[in-house]
Amino acid sequence: xEVGLKMGKGGxxxxxxxxxxxxxxxxTELRLGLPGGGGGEGExxxxxxxxxxxxxxxNLSSKESSGINPNEEKxxxxxxxxxxxxxxxxxxxxxxxAQVVGWPPVRSFRKNMLATQKSGSEESTEKASGNSAALVxxxxxxxxxxxxxxxxxxxxxxxxxxxxxxxxxxFTIGNCGSQGMRDFMNESKLMDLLNGSDYVPTYEDxxxxxxxxxxxxxxxxxxxxxxxxxxxxxxxxxxxxxxxEKCKNRS
Amino acid sequence: MQKKMAYSFPDEVLEHVFSFIKSHKDxxxxxxxxxxxxEIESWCRRKIFVGNCYAVSPRMVIKRFPEVRSVxxxxxxHFADFNLVPDGWGGNILPWIxxxxxxxxxxxxxxxxxxxxxxxxLELIAKSFKNFKVLVLSSCEGFSxxxxxxIAASCKNLKELDLRESEVDDxxxxxxxxxxxxxxxxxxxxxxxxxxxxxxxxxxxxxxxRCPNLRTLRLNRAVPLDKIASILHRAPQLVEFxxxxxxxxxxxxxxxxxxxxxxxxxxxxxxxxxxxxxxAYLPAIYSVCSRLTTLxxxxxxxQSRDLIKLVSHCPSLQRLLVLDYIEDSGLEALASSCKDLQxxxxxxxxxxxxxxxxSLTEQGxxxxxxxxxxxxxxxxFCRRMxxxxxxxxxxxxxxxxxxxxxxxxPKTADYLTLESLDVGFGAIxxxxxxxxxxxxxxxxxxxxxEYIGTYAKKLxxxxxxxxxxxxxGLHHVLSGCESLRxxxxxxxxxxxxxxxxxxxxxxxxxxxxxxxxxxSFGACKLLxxxxxxxxxxxxxxxxxxxxxxxxxxxxxxxxxxxxxxPRFDMPPxxxxxxxxxxxxxx
Numbered sequence: 001x002e003v004g005l006k007m008g009k010g011g012x013x014x015x016x017x018x019x020x021x022x023x024x025x026x027x028t029e030l031r032l033g034l035p036g037g038g039g040g041e042g043e044x045x046x047x048x049x050x051x052x053x054x055x056x057x058x059n060l061s062s063k064e065s066s067g068i069n070p071n072e073e074k075x076x077x078x079x080x081x082x083x084x085x086x087x088x089x090x091x092x093x094x095x096x097x098a099q100v101v102g103w104p105p106v107r108s109f110r111k112n113m114l115a116t117q118k119s120g121s122e123e124s125t126e127k128a129s130g131n132s133a134a135l136v137x138x139x140x141x142x143x144x145x146x147x148x149x150x151x152x153x154x155x156x157x158x159x160x161x162x163x164x165x166x167x168x169x170x171f172t173i174g175n176c177g178s179q180g181m182r183d184f185m186n187e188s189k190l191m192d193l194l195n196g197s198d199y200v201p202t203y204e205d206x207x208x209x210x211x212x213x214x215x216x217x218x219x220x221x222x223x224x225x226x227x228x229x230x231x232x233x234x235x236x237x238x239x240x241x242x243x244x245e246k247c248k249n250r251s
Numbered sequence: 252m253q254k255k256m257a258y259s260f261p262d263e264v265l266e267h268v269f270s271f272i273k274s275h276k277d278x279x280x281x282x283x284x285x286x287x288x289x290e291i292e293s294w295c296r297r298k299i300f301v302g303n304c305y306a307v308s309p310r311m312v313i314k315r316f317p318e319v320r321s322v323x324x325x326x327x328x329h330f331a332d333f334n335l336v337p338d339g340w341g342g343n344i345l346p347w348i349x350x351x352x353x354x355x356x357x358x359x360x361x362x363x364x365x366x367x368x369x370x371x372x373l374e375l376i377a378k379s380f381k382n383f384k385v386l387v388l389s390s391c392e393g394f395s396x397x398x399x400x401x402i403a404a405s406c407k408n409l410k411e412l413d414l415r416e417s418e419v420d421d422x423x424x425x426x427x428x429x430x431x432x433x434x435x436x437x438x439x440x441x442x443x444x445x446x447x448x449x450x451x452x453x454x455x456x457x458x459x460x461r462c463p464n465l466r467t468l469r470l471n472r473a474v475p476l477d478k479i480a481s482i483l484h485r486a487p488q489l490v491e492f493x494x495x496x497x498x499x500x501x502x503x504x505x506x507x508x509x510x511x512x513x514x515x516x517x518x519x520x521x522x523x524x525x526x527x528x529x530x531a532y533l534p535a536i537y538s539v540c541s542r543l544t545t546l547x548x549x550x551x552x553x554q555s556r557d558l559i560k561l562v563s564h565c566p567s568l569q570r571l572l573v574l575d576y577i578e579d580s581g582l583e584a585l586a587s588s589c590k591d592l593q594x595x596x597x598x599x600x601x602x603x604x605x606x607x608x609x610s611l612t613e614q615g616x617x618x619x620x621x622x623x624x625x626x627x628x629x630x631x632f633c634r635r636m637x638x639x640x641x642x643x644x645x646x647x648x649x650x651x652x653x654x655x656x657x658x659x660x661p662k663t664a665d666y667l668t669l670e671s672l673d674v675g676f677g678a679i680x681x682x683x684x685x686x687x688x689x690x691x692x693x694x695x696x697x698x699x700x701e702y703i704g705t706y707a708k709k710l711x712x713x714x715x716x717x718x719x720x721x722x723x724g725l726h727h728v729l730s731g732c733e734s735l736r737x738x739x740x741x742x743x744x745x746x747x748x749x750x751x752x753x754x755x756x757x758x759x760x761x762x763x764x765x766x767x768x769x770x771s772f773g774a775c776k777l778l779x780x781x782x783x784x785x786x787x788x789x790x791x792x793x794x795x796x797x798x799x800x801x802x803x804x805x806x807x808x809x810x811x812x813x814x815x816x817p818r819f820d821m822p823p824x825x826x827x828x829x830x831x832x833x834x835x836x837x
Contacts, residue, residue, distance in 0.1 A: 099603065102333030102741070103716065104632065104659050106602045109416065109444070113526070113550055114600060147338045 108135060134222055140168050140199065140230040151222045157214055164201060164230065200236040203228045212239050262287075266295045275300045294318060301325065302761050304342060304366065305786065308815040309350035320359045321385075322351065326366035328764045328809060329714075330739050332390065335766055335807070337792055339822040343367040343393075345375075346820075352379035360385035367391070368417075373398030377405035385411040395420035396448075403429035410464075413441040421448035428454045432461075439467035443493050443524065449473045460485040466518075469493030472526045477505050483512035492516070494524035497551070501531050514538035523547035523572075530557040540564035544591075547572040549598050555609075559584040569625075570594040575611040575632060582615030586622025594628040595619055599659060602632070613640040620644040628653035635666040636693055641675025645682040654679055655690035661717035661742070664694040671695055677702035680710070687734075690714040700724035704731020712737040722749040729753035739764040746804075747774035754782055762811035766790075770808055773801030778810070779828030786813045789826040796826055 112135075134151040147167050154160045201213040205224040213221070213228070269292055272278055282292040298321040301307060312319075326342025344366045351358055358380045368391045376383065383406045388394075396419065402412065403426060427450050430437075437458065442450065450471065459465060465486050474482075474495030483489070499505055509532065513519070519539045528551045543565050548558070549572040558577045562568070568589040575597055577585070585592065597615075601608045613636045620626060626648050636658050645651075665672055672693040680686060680703050687709055691699065695718035703710070704727035711734050719725070726749035728738065738760065746769035757763055757778075772789065775796075779787040789796050790807035817827050 100661070100742075102330065102335045103661065104599065104602045104657055105333045105716075106599060106632075107332050107416070108334065109418075109446075110549070110598060111602065114552075114602075 134225075136203075136225055136227050138164065138167065138228040138230065141232055141235070143168060149228070151225060156218055157221075160213075161201070164228075168230065198233045199230045200233045201228060201230050202236055202239060210239060212236065262291050265291050269295055273298075297321060298360075299323070303811050303813075304344070304347070305815060305818050306761070306811060306813045309347045311815065313350060313354040317354070319355055320357060321362075322347075322355075322358065322360065323362040323364075324366065325364040328365075328739065328762060329737070330741065330764055330766070331365055335741065337790065337822075337824060340790065340825065341367075341818065341820050341822070343369070343372075343820065345369060345372045348372045348375045348379075356380065357382055359383060362387040362389070363391055364389040365391065367393040368398075369393045370395055370398035370401070374401045377401040380406075382408055384408055387411065387413040387415070388417045389413075390416045392418035395422050396424070396426040397422055400426035400429040403427065403434075404431070407431075407434060408436055409434075410436055411439040411467075412437075413439060413467075414444050415441050417444050419445055419448075421445060424448060424450040425454070427451050427458060430454070430458055432457075434458075435461050436464065437462040438464050439491075440465070441467065441469040441493070442471050443469040445471035445473070447471075447473050452478060456481060456485065462486075463488070465489065467491040469523060470495045472496050472524075475499065476509070476529075476532065480508040480512035483516055487515045488518055489516055490518050491521040491523075491545075492519060493522070493547075494526075496527040497525045497532060498527040498529040499532065501529070506532060506535055510535040510538065517542075519543070521545035521547075525551040528553045530554075533557060533561055536561075537564050541566060543568060545570040549574060549596065552576065552600065555581045563588045565589060566591075568592055572596040572598070574598050574600045575609050576600055577615070578610045579612055579615040579618070580610070582611075583618045583622075586618045590623060591625055592619070592623040593625050594653075595623075595626065596630040597632060598630075599632040599657075602659065607634045613637060616640070617643050617647075620647040625650075627651055630655045630657075632657045632659060634659050635663065636672060636675070637665045637667045638670065638672055638675035638678075639667065641672065642678040645675075645678035649682045649684065651679070651683040652685050653688040654683065654686060655688065655714070656692055657690065658692040661692070662694045663692075671698070673698040673702065677706075680706040685709055688712045691718055692716060696720050697724040697727070700727040704728055707732055709734050711735065713739070715740045715743055717742045719743045719745060722746050725749035726752060729756045735759075736761045738762075740768060741765070742767040744769055747771055750774060751778065754778055754785075757785055757810055758782065758812050760812070762809065764807075764809050766807040768808070769804045771802045772796040772799070772805050775805060775808060776801070776828065784812055784814065786811055786817060786827060788821075790824060791826070792824045 135148050136151060138147045138149050149160070149163055149167070151160070154163060202210050203213050203221070203225045204210050204227050206226060210229070216224070265288065269278070269281060272281060275298075278292060278296060282289045293315050295318065296316045297319060299312060299316055299319055301312065301322070301324045304324050304326045324344065324347060326344070327336050327340065330336060331340075342365060344363055352375055356379065359382055361376065361383075362385070366388075368388060373394055376386070378401075386402060386406075386409070391414075394417075399412075399414075399419070400423075402409065440458075448471065450473065452474065455470075455474075459468065459482055466489060468482070468486060468489055469491070470482075470493055472495050476494070476497055476499040479494055483492070513536050516539060520542060522536065522539070522543060522545070525548055530553050533553075540561070541564065544567055546562075546565060546568060548561075551558075552574065554576055555578040558573065558581045562571070562577075562581065562585050566588055568585075569591050570593060571585065571589070573581075573596070577597065582597075585595075597611070611633055613633060616629070616631050616633070617640050620643070627650055629651065630653075633656075636656065664670060665675070673696055676689075676691060676695070676699050680689070684706075686707055689703070689707065689710055689712070691714065697720045700719060700723070703713070707713075710732050713728065713732070713735065715738075722745055724743070725740070725745040728735070729749060730753055735756075740763075743765075745765065750770060751774055775787050775789050778785065788809040788811075789805045790809060791805055793806060796803070796805055821827060
């Protein structure tokens, strides 16, 4: 074995030719993904940072001693599944117990099964559903594999849109993003959108119907959405009539 | 001299002798004795086990073992069960099926775990293997009922179709109808994972009725309670049975039909299912309880007193899976009724609740460890633990081989002393000399790893979360655990030093998983460069790891030994050394 790989005196210093990493506290800092004061890139990383719930929890209670500045985004980041961007500030919702991805190590089919059995009992549906995951499959036309997203980790269509955009960022999701969903309320913009070659998010509801994402209130959407499919705008035109009707009914 | 002895037996005799050697380990040992034994063994090996689908390529397997009849392949690492492995990571079985379709036309058995299986793969299986008999898909995903229809329609000699815990896209419950009326060879059918999706019940009934060798039938939740009787009347020879939703309006005729049907099943040894249980219907199974060896109540949301009543009817119980509704009192009852108990799994009914919703503590586990002398395997979720309890358990049950403890809140200290649980887990590894699998939880320092490295010499699989203080912890494990094959770690302050210092150890293991730790990208690159027989995968969904300084920690790391080299199906968020960096150019 070469010297560089042995854990001997000073061996650690030469490991991978980078500066010596001190144990203990600095290790924790590294783990939180702040590359020791890196400027621009640090910003980008903080924005995309996830997990590390437990240590951040400890840090939150002893802010002064930690020497690390837990920023809003990281705190909100605690609540996210790994594949989502941190949620925007939502002061209305009380900070739920931070859920760490994959902990406790209970498989999804057990979690989902417990949730559906509970909602049949005295506990209010909201309480039960607040704890369960709402994992739905997301497919995108042209993408080689399916993803899954937990709808309960988002609080609005905006957040869902951001999450989807990030998930499939290597493919063009077009400009439908946030504007697109709200514009379903506007008939002419809707037709423009569907006539373009951009992608449009659609979903299958409990009745098996395919609908355009954005045409029902968020909570109702979360309850009724079985799976998501991001279609090409031109293909989604068939769904337009229903959306049109809803536009008309609203105005 | 030895050569003379080997050639004094004709090959057929050696083949015949080898045919009595079944275990993979022994067969591997046989093949290392000498060249001729290697060759003969290769020709006559009928079953192969591939613990990591990327450790070897299908072509290499086929080249060495041309006459295989049974294949078992595993894909994603264990932490994929808890959503830690991103979708699209890999583990697709199709390349294997394609190669085997040509090379093993007489393949009979395929067993897969944590693999992506598409309908295309299932259709290819149905088409390619004329004598196909056994399909077991454990925790797999990617296929739909269309693929199942293809299997049902084409595999005339199918004996086993077991979809345990897989994720199936339900397009139509009618796939069962594709089993032809002439098909009668079914021995085992497990469709419990199909959940609330309905299967054609009349087709199921007819299928069950015409297959006299059926011994295992596990139904899905959608099959109602009042249909069980008619199924059981058609298959009184069943040994293993899983109900659907065990709920119905309380009606005496339904109850007596059900009880009568169960009492006919003299061979029944294992029961499962029991979704949505109505406790009044539980006594319907009392007639079979005295013979039951396995009982899976892990979906049954029933209270402790009903569980106690049930369990006290089952003196022959060897294996119990249950929710924590059983509480300490139920476990005490179990300890006094079930002296043959070998395996206990207690799952959390409210994993995300902050406060305990049931009275289940470390006391229940202590009671079982005291009362059940044959207890070997434990999986236990609870909210508090103490060193004294763990020491007691260890002293009571030195015959433990599997000990997986999950204290729900990370880093929970000993509730009596507020210390770490190092001493408790230390006692477990010290007393239980045959311990093969261990999962840690609670507040733990580097000390516990020192104990593990010192005592856990037979340990093969270790799961660690939110534990340790420094690289020393990881170093103890890697340098001390001689039998270690699989190590999975999350959210621990382990970094580069221990990993690089023990690089050689990694080649003796199947795999190492580390997520949310402190291993830098630079260390991963170095490891990949220095160890050509290791695949070092960096999994990072945030951004390419080389877009940040090398000292930045990677999000997830999966290292496994491989003779197949880098794989070709990596998604955009997985990085591995390429040929250039292996040559030190990057």
